[in-house]
Amino acid sequence: MKWFIFFGVIFIIIITGCTKNTEFSEDCVEGVTCNVLDVNQSFSVDRSSDVEKIEVIHFHGTNQCFSCRTVGAFAEKTVNTYYTGLLDSGKMTFASINTELPENKDLAIKYGVSGSSLWIGTYINGEFHKEENVNVWYKVNDEDDYLLYLKGVLDKRLAGDLS
């Protein structure tokens, strides 16, 4: 019982040491040369005409988990369902990239990939902005929700809204 009280007190001390969620620019840590926009950053100016290209990339390893495969499959379906015209014109691309293959190393470094993940790269006004979307992982059990959510994000990026 004494041990239990001891561990309980330690845990309370830990959780009461509340931490503040401050703004952080990822490229400062990763040493990646391109600009990184935090997904929480507010940036709602309409710059649709400035958007040159959008890359939707599903990065994965050779051995993929069920959720990892689903994230990629649903992303591909979203792009193929809603953006066929943009795919044909080359304004939007989708790629499934195995990070374990040597030929994909440079792309994985460019995006700063740390494992299976979905990334959106936006080329706007001569600049490149990348973002990892982690919300899609919560939607792998609901295809409709996933497709609508990702469509919403891509529509915003196409409109030049990087928020």
Added chain:
Amino acid sequence: MGLMAFMEIMGTSNIAIVAAFFIGLMTALSPCPLATNITAIAYTSKRIHNSKHTLIVGFLYTFGRMFSYTLIASLIVWFGLSTQTISFFLQKYGERLLGPLLLIIGMFMLGFIKLSFFKGSSGLNKLKEKLAKRGYLGSFLLGVVFALAFCPFSAVLFFGMLIPLALRAGDALIVPSVFAFATGLPVIIFSFILVYGVSKLSSILNKVQLFDKWMRRIVGVIFILIGIYYISLLF
């Protein structure tokens, strides 16, 4: 509101420790950590008649996980190591080493392999022997090793969600610790259930010795089965 929608709201909370806790819960229930937690639950129940022992072992396992996660987060947040390098290294080697390791531990528990590492006479060796016999050192090390075994999905949750959270908060101690506590929570909860349930049952039946003997064998078999599961993931 569905469970995943709730987890998403909590996991993306602006309060870092709330988000860390729920990302940790997601991790605890994802396939690989779930398998390691089942192994740990089996380990904590090795000496089920001793409730104090079971609880301490459950908590030490969680502290072991806390140690590993905090160490990785510190290397990234405070020492500036690349998330990508650490993540790929652990995903490549952690998973490969875990299966054979569990297999060997399971065989050791079942008595197929005998070790004589702790037969020294020095004070340190005696302490090691004492800790090893009680399973305290083992449970802590189990937590350390299990936390380092990243599968693709647990890597997403740790490196894709928790590490950016720790970086934003500029904290490599509290955020990963809360996350680790949540990943070990099922083990702690099951330790409680085992202590207040199974131990009473064994006492009522007055067959404590028999329960302990079979528990050790079952634990060994669980280690071997989970080890085989991990090895199968490689092919």
